[in-house]
Amino acid sequence: MALQLTKPFVAALSAQIPVAVSVTLAPGLLGGLFGGAQHDLDLETPSREVDLEQHKHEDCDHGIVYAVPKKKVSYGQKRKRFLADTKALKPLTNLNRCPACGHVKRMHTLCMHCFYELRSFFAKKTRDAESLVDKKQPPTLPAHDEAFIYKNKIDRPHYDKLKDTASYVLKYPRSQVYKKKDKSRD
Amino acid sequence: MVKYINRIVGKDAIRLNKMMTSFIEHESIVTTRKHAKRVVERFDQIVNTAKRQGVTPDAYRVYQKTLNDLPNSVKKIQEILLPRYQSRNGGYARMLRLEPRLGDNAPQAVVEMVDGNKEYKFWMAARVVARLRQQGLPVDSKTKAQVQQVTQGSPERADKFEEAVKEMTERFYPVPEKIQGSGPLPKKAGSGGKGYKHCPPPKML
Incomplete structure (x- = not known):
């Protein structure tokens, strides 16, 4: 996320950047070290933009105040929000x-x-109806041909998991029964 | 979903074609409610064109637009569906609501052909009548109305319904003593003859 800033805002920034201060105090000493920084803070050019991505590893926030909540949300307010009436199951x-x-x-x-x-x-009815109709039998093949065409299925370890459909297929739960009223209670 | 009025194009058209083809093949399908409604409408259009035009080239163009497996489905329309719906003027398919789908909670529905092989309304009515007969209870007004809806149209339907009742008793209620959970509800004092008390809607806290 690169934050692009315009010129007047950067001018306000520059007062609080320690790099800039150190440059003005001791240009002779630190000039070699912060020569690059001095070049960056040239504010005379009209459309100067600063990319904050470059400075993100430094400690300070460059004096920028981001939008934050003014106060801590209290326990009661938080609970009120989470457990509102509209969010409950009806x-x-x-x-x-x-x-x-x-x-x-x-x-x-x-x-x-x-x-x-x-x-x-219905499925059973259709199955019964199909079994009555004579189906065409596939032609009988020699053994080596049959072994080549209809390959034996190899059992792999994850097939067992797939066969156990009850473990992963969702199922509707059975609904409740209307109970008869107990006469002994009253 | 639909960009053009009265025109179904692109992905929607392909999906509808697939659903129509499998609906004509299997006579009942389960989808979400919006798709189900479309299938019902489209099925009426197809049967009506078949009634008017048969297998003329003009009618064939209509089938080509809406069906994928042409030779089989057109054959089924000609041989089975046309004689079946000769006495009706529309309303050839029906949509019944189901519970929402597990997983994404989408409202489901089942589409079925009227007078078809897998008519849930017909067999459900037969099942209820079978239960009531086995328990020796009178048929209530709602079930009577349902039976009347299901068996109207032709006198053969009534005989078919009786056979269905027999099949249902064999399959689900062979022993009347073992029928569970479906006895008459106890009548409460303040219920006005009904099995349940009127319950007011829940109050907001």
Whole structure:
């Protein structure tokens, strides 16, 4: 991030830069060391710009005051901001009962559990229908040809992880059941 | 998303083509709701052009724009979809809402063909009716309305529905004693005959 500064601001800066002060005090002694610095602080030229990237490793801030908070944010104010009412989780009011399984579901939607059950039911139906149709058997090949064309799959160590789909595939949790009211309580 | 009015170009067109092709192949797909709505609209257009024009070169141009796997999907439109939708004047596909997607929480929906193989509304109604019959409970008004929606159109649909009810009982409710969680709710005193009490919305703290 290179900060480009215009001329009047640099003029205000130059008073507080220790390099410049030392140059004015002892030009004879330090002239050899800070000759470059003197050249940099030539403010006479109209569009002079200073690149602060060059000075970033020095200790001082060159007298520049950046925008910072005026005071420390108190513990209470911080907690107020973090735990505001709008950020809290709101209770769901649009809940309903699934007519098929009796568990809780959102209104105007299908129950996900029943949806997946129906989907697997459809899949089984299509599989059964396909099994009835006679499929064309692939031509029988000699052994060495078959070994070349249909290569045996090599088991690699990360395949076991991939086979265990329950560990990494996200799954909808089963929703709650409507409980019957206990008569013994009342 | 769409730059031009009434024109779908570029990435959107390609995505819609893929979705339409797989929808015609599988008869039901799961996507986000906005895509689902588009598929429903586009499917109506395709079936209507097929009804009006068949496989003339003009109609073929329409299919070419919107379908990827042309020979198979056009064949399916001609042989299966046209006779199926001869008695309807639109509304050939339906969109049902689902839970938001796991991961990015996008609102999902399932698109299905009306009178198709994988009609979730039809089979869901059949399942509910199967449960109620097994438990010996009367069919409530909402389920009645749903059954009426699903079976209207042709008298064959009612027979098909009865078969579906039988299949559902075999698959999900073979033993009536084992049906869990779906008994009638206990009636509370202040609920006015309903199973639940009216709950006011939560107060802001």
